[in-house]
Amino acid sequence: MQAPSAPTAEKIADHLTEAVHEHKVLPGMKLSEDEVGEIYSVGRTVVRQALRRLAHDGLVTIERNRGAFVAKPTIKEAREVFEARALLEPRITHAAAERSTDADIALLHRHIDDEHAAVHAGNSGMALKLSGQFHIEIARIADQKTIETFIRQLISRSSLVIALYWRRRNALCESDAHHALVDALHAHNGEAAAELMREHLRDLVTQLDLRDQPEQFASLKDALLSP
Amino acid sequence: MQAPSAPTAEKIADHLTEAVHEHKVLPGMKLSEDEVGEIYSVGRTVVRQALRRLAHDGLVTIERNRGAFVAKPTIKEAREVFEARALLEPRITHAAAERSTDADIALLHRHIDDEHAAVHAGNSGMALKLSGQFHIEIARIADQKTIETFIRQLISRSSLVIALYWRRRNALCESDAHHALVDALHAHNGEAAAELMREHLRDLVTQLDLRDQPEQFASLKDALLSP
DNA sequence: AGGGGTAGGATTGTGTACAATCTAAGTCTG
DNA sequence: CAGACTTAGATTGTACACAATCCTACCCCT
Structure with a gap:
């Protein structure tokens, strides 16, 4: 039984937030606009609003022309x-x-x-x-x-x-x-x-392991340009 | 010397935020999408992103099918x-x-x-x-x-x-x-x-007057018609 | 075989058209 | 004349189409 009525951007953002809280979606995972849109049966416009809201909450990182990824806090x-x-x-x-x-x-x-x-x-x-x-x-x-x-x-x-x-x-x-x-x-x-x-x-x-040196870089370039 | 290149949504949001800080735009003021878009020479799509960001910061209130207004904190x-x-x-x-x-x-x-x-x-x-x-x-x-x-x-x-x-x-x-x-x-x-x-x-x-009943008005009309 | 360059596909960024909705003016009626 | 209803205009909500950009895979050359 699918949701027939198109959810609003806020609902989608909340649902994705819940999924993050449950560790159903994990840091680094890509959130493709088309994919998310298909899941919730809405156009990319609405998905976009939801993703930008999540980005503002720090849950998602949006890289220009690359897409939205679940954030990986340093x-x-x-x-x-x-x-x-x-x-x-x-x-x-x-x-x-x-x-x-x-x-x-x-x-x-x-x-x-x-x-x-x-x-x-x-x-x-x-x-x-x-x-x-x-x-x-x-x-x-x-x-x-x-x-x-x-x-x-x-x-x-x-x-x-x-x-x-x-x-x-x-x-x-x-x-x-x-x-x-x-x-x-x-x-x-x-x-x-x-x-x-x-x-x-x-x-x-x-209970967290926050010792000083895991420090992973997204790309070689970042690693080399970093002090 | 104006900026000929279209500013990004972030720039517009920052600029509007500055305007609020300077009291150039005041609480209750309407931020029409077309109007803002014309000012910065961008389409409504970008304006929308900026306004939603401001709404998330609590600077703007978005009322469905009515538009974005500078927030009026109670x-x-x-x-x-x-x-x-x-x-x-x-x-x-x-x-x-x-x-x-x-x-x-x-x-x-x-x-x-x-x-x-x-x-x-x-x-x-x-x-x-x-x-x-x-x-x-x-x-x-x-x-x-x-x-x-x-x-x-x-x-x-x-x-x-x-x-x-x-x-x-x-x-x-x-x-x-x-x-x-x-x-x-x-x-x-x-x-x-x-x-x-x-x-x-x-x-x-x-130095603020936060006594209990300053009687907030929903619209300019209400405010002016009141003694 | 390795490296660099290029073409193709895929994904996001933005503008625009159309639909939905609200506001306001105008009209009709009691 | 007041009040409610209707209709026209304006504004936002959404989807879609096209442009820009990036990633990948393939090819060619050394």
Whole structure:
């Protein structure tokens, strides 16, 4: 059962973003306009809008006359992403703790359950996506749309970073951290929640391999022209 | 001497962004595709890309089948913008203080001089743009591209906020604050620089009128027909 | 056989035509 | 005369066609 009505550019961008979060599409993969257009049954015009939006989010790199490719963040960019998250998320978590309602807490618990289920089913892609959505959900609870947008972008790029630099394929971020976080949110304990988020992000980074020298170049030319 | 060659979408977006920073184009103003296209001598296709990029930056609101309008941030959004700045900029300033070179300091001094000159010449638009660029320059010095991008967006939206909610038209943010900041950067005193930035942003917010009910109008007509 | 050059195919960049939709003026009616 | 309806104009949404550019494969020459 295909989608008969043509999706809008925004829908396509969101769907592709989800696919990145699930590691269905991986860094470096080419996103041909014709191909994407055929998948969603739309013309290239709409695909183009979606791809440019993804490029603006840092998920896709558009090379002139060559096409769109899923971005491959460098080590430096990867560090920046997590530094930015370390800056934004604890604060937003603090704010979320003060505003969280029972409905919010229930939703977060469901997220955690789904995550557990996905891990148990061996669906690591789904688990990863849910793990990201958990962080986005916290930003939503804080009711700060501006920063929420930033965090969305950061989590999308985090998915790329994890795809590239994760150490052990199987071991996923233990959602114990998520569980403790929800407890702190439920207790409206902003300080504790912020601290838990800080630790959680630190743990995440330590499970990445961001040592100084992988530094892959796209082409020989880039490698030679680089200092 | 005009530019005969057709500018790219990115150039047009940057140019329009500058115009917003200078308050040459104001919130609510309509950006017709044909009109913009004629100004830059490009087809609607390219204009469209530029407008959608601006929309993604929050500078423009696109209403389906109605067109693109310069965004009019609400009070809530205005507060969020400055809360986000208060969160990001002190930290980035701290980082900038540790990395600033003599060339950077010289560039910042030139910025301040230009700003003074603009104020003296009564060119408040130019002064405002330079004031914004000053903040962007600091982010650049910190060498954190990810956060720099966020700050760029925030400063663009700040221009809109200032256009809508600034109290006294003439009084501009005293660049004494900027001067003191550069001194702290030059001394590589991160803590002091961060604190100065915090105060500077606080001062900025206090000069805005963000009280709860400025009664925003959807159209010019509504605004004029209202007392 | 290796290297360079060239022609062909494929993919993206841009302008333009047509369809969909909204805005506004004009008309008709109570 | 006010209000609702209709119609014409203008503007955006989308698809398509052509131009520009790049990649690949083949060929020729040394």
